[in-house]
Amino acid sequence: METQAPRSRRLTIAAEDGRVSGPEDVPSDAPLALRGLTVSYSEKPAVFSVDATFPANSMSTIIGPNGAGKSTLLKAALGVIPRLSGEVFVFGSPIENARNRIAYVPQRASVDWDFPATVMDVVQMGLYRKVGLLGRLSGQLTTRAQDCLDRVGMADFSHRQIGQLSGGQQQRVFLARALAQDADLYLLDEPFAGVDAATERAIIDVLKLLKSGGKAVVAVHHDLSTVREYFDHVFMINVRRIAEGTVNTCLTTKNLQATYGGRLAAAHLAQLAVVEGAG
Amino acid sequence: MTPFVEALFLQAGYNATLVAIGAALLGFAAGSSGTFLFLRKRALVSDAVAHATLPGVGLAFIVMVSLGGDGRSLVGLLAGSAVTAWVGLLVIEWITRRTRLAEDAAIGAVLGVFFGVGIVLLTVIQTMSAGRQAGLESFLLGSTAGMLFQDGVVIAVGGSFAVFATWLMRRPMTLVAFDSDYAAATGYDVRRIDLLMMGLVMGVTVIGLKLVGLILIVAMLIIPAVTARFWTERSSRVIWIAGGVGGMAGYLGAALSASAPALPTGPIIVLVAAAIFVVSLLFAPVRGVLAAILRHRRFQVQVHRRQGLLALAAKHPIREAYTLRLLVREGLVRPDGVSTAAGRAQAAKVARDERRWDAAREIHQDAGLTGRYDGLTPIEEVFTSDEIAEFDRLLGPPVAVGEA
Secondary structure, eight states, X not given: OOOOOOOOOSOOEEOTTSOEEOOTTSOTTOSEEEEEEEEESSSSEEEEXXXXXXXXXXXXXXXXXXXSSHHHHHHHHHTSSOOSEEEEEETTEEGGGOGGGEEEEOOGGGSOTTSSOBHHHHHHHTTHHHHTTTOOOOTHHHHHHHHHHHHTTOGGGTTSBGGGOOHHHHHHHHHHHHHHTTOSEEEXXXXXXXXXXXXHHHHHHHHHHHHHTTOEEEEEOOOGGGHHHHOSEEEEEESEEEEEEEHXXXXXXXXXXXXXXXXXXXXXXXXXXXXXXXX | OHHHHHHHTTOSOHHHHHHHHXXXXXXXXXXXHHHHHHHTTOHHHHHHHHHTHHHHHXXXXXXXXXXXXXXXXXXXXXXXXXXXXXXXXXXXXXXXXXXXXXXXXXHHHHHHHHHHHHHHHHHHHHHOSSSOOTTTTHHHHOOOTTOOHHHHHHHHHHHHHHHHHHHHTHHHHHHHHHOHHHHHHTTOOHHXXXXXXXXXXXXXXXXXXXXXXXXXXXXXXXXXXXXXXXXOSOHHHHHHHHHXXXXXXXXXXHHHHHTSTTOOXXXXXXXXXXXXXXXXXXXXXXXXXXXXXXXXXXXXXXXXXXXXXXXXHTTOOXXXXXXXXXXXXXXXXXXXXXXXXXXXXXXXXXXXXXXHHHHHHHHOOOHHHHTTOOSXXXXXXXXXXXXXXXXXXXXOSOOOSSOO
16 A cells, blocks of 8 residues: 655755755665654554664665564555654665656565466566556567566566565566666565575665666665575664674674574574684 | 347247347446456456445335335435445445455455345335335346336446546556556555555446346356456456446346246346356467466477477487377387487487586576577577577587498
8 A cells, every 4th residue: 555655754955956955864875875764553562763874885785684674664664554653765866756667576475366367468567667657568679678587587488477486586577677677775674584595686686787777775674594695784683783793793693582583493593603703 | 049049039029039138338447447347357346346236225125115105116216225335345444444454354244245235125125014115126136027227327438437446547447457556656556556456346336236237247247357357367358258248148047037937137147257268268379278278288298398308319218108109109110119200300309409408507698598498499489590699609510320
C-alpha cells in the first residue's frame, strides 16, 4: 500500500538555485539516510526511532535476527508500508523527489509466480515508469531489457513463462528488473534467501559490478557467515539501531551479542570472532 | 433450432437484436475490465460492490418521486446505484485498512448489509402510492423485456469507456496485480490504482444492472478472465481474450434466450460463459486438464521405458507389469520377458548414455550443463557430438548388452 509520508515537521529551505536543502545532520551525498524512522503494526513498534546513513560507493547490509525489523525498515523507507514517523532522504533529497534513482528488489516469495507473464514481461516492468502509459516498449528498450537479462545470466530465458523458473532464476529476474531501471541506489530484500550457490555467486558479481560503477547497494541479509566477504558497510538492527559502520569496526562479538542476544549460539559467535581476529 | 439461428443472425425482431448487441458489448467490457480484478485476486470485491448498488436504486427512485417525477429515469437510477456502490467499495477498503478485519470479512459485511438495506427500500417503495414502482426488482436478475435503444446506448458508451480505460491503465494495473510492493516502491500510488480498478468494475456493474442484474454480474466479470487464463501466459493477452469470451457469451446467451419465451437472459448468458469455461478447463493446450493428463502419461512412459531398458542392460528381470507391457508393445522385449535384438541395442544405448553422463560430470566444467541430467533428456540435446566423442574416449569401446 502506498501511504502518505508524514509531512516533515522540520523546515526545509528552498535555496536560491532551486535546490532544497535538507536538515543539517543529513550528509548531502548519502545515497540513503533515515532519521527517526518508526514503524508500528499495533502499539508495539517493529522498528523504533532508527537513524541510519548508508554511504556512497559501497555495499551495505542490514543484519539482525528474525523479527528484528530488517525488511520492515526497508519497506517503510520506501513507503511500501506506512511509517509512523521519521524522514527518508535519498541522495540528500526527500525520497518522494528521488524515486527514479531507486531500484527495489522485493523478496521473491512476496509474489505469485503463476501470474501470466514471461521473463521479458517482468523485466520490462522496470521500464514502465520510464515509458509511461502510452510509450512503446520496443527497439532500444527491448534491447536494454535483454541486456539486463544477460547480466544476470538469463539471456536465453526471455520468453519463458515465469511459473517455470527455479527459485534462483526468479531472484535473477527480479534483479534484472531492477537493473532495467538504471538506478543509482539498489535496495534488495534478502536477495540470497533460498537460492542456489551459482545464483548467489551471479547476484553478488552483479552487485559488485554496480558498486564499481559508482552505484550504492543496500541489502537485507540473513547469513552472517558471508557478511565480511560480500559487504563493506553493516547496519545492525534489533527493532532499534544497535550499531553501524564498516564491517571491520562493527562486526564485533559485543555488537553481535547485542543484536542477536541469546539467539546466536556460542559456537557460531566464536567462529565469527575468529574471522574478526583474522580480519 | 430455427428461432435460435434467427436470433443468432439478428433476425428475431428489434428487441432481440438490441439485446444481443447490448449483451455482446457488455460481455466484452465486463470480461476485459474484470481481468485485473481476477489477477489481483480480488474477484469477490466485485460481488459486494454489485450488491451495494441496490440501495442506490431504491434511494434514487425515492428521491426522483419526491421531486415530482415518476422515478423511472434509467440514468437517474444508475447514478444512484453508482453512488452506493462506491460507498460500499470505500467501506470495504476502510475496514481492510483501518481495522483488524481481513478483506473477506469486510466483503461479507458490506455485501449483506447493503443488499439488506436495498431490499428494505424496495419493500418500502412497494407501499408508496406515488411513482411507477413496478420493475425495480428486475435490477436483481436483469430483464430484457423492456430494453430501449437508450439502454443500449448506455451500455455502448459506458462499456467503451471501461475498455479504453483498462487498455490505457494496463501497465500500472499489471504491476499492482503482480507485485504491489514493487509498484509502491517505484512510486505508484497503489491505493489509487486499486480504486481505479474497482471503479471500472463498478462502472461495468452499473451499466449491466438492467440487462444481467446485480446478482449475476460478478460472473460476467470473473468467468471470462479465468477462462482466458487457460489460453495464454501473458496478462496483456488475457485482457482481450477475456473480452472476446465475455462478448461471445453475451451474444450467444442473448440469442439462446431469445429463441424460447421462458429463458431468462442474464442467467443464460452466465451459463454460456460457464460452458466456455468448462471447455477451456478440459481442453486448453497447456493448462487444461486433458493436456496435463497427457503430459503426465508421456512422462510416465519415458520413466518406465528407461527403467526397463536399464534393467535389460543389467540383465535384471523386469518385474513391473506396466514396464514389461510397454517394452513388449515397442517390440523391445518378447512377451516372455526375453529381449529382442532391437531391445538389446536400445538398452546398450541407454546404459552407455548413463556412463557418458558420469564422464561428463567428471570432466565437464559447466555445472549448468551437467546439472541438466534428469535421466530422461537425451544426452545429444545437451552436449555437442565432439563433446560426446570426448566422453566416449574416456569410457572405452562400447559394450554389447545381452550376449553371452
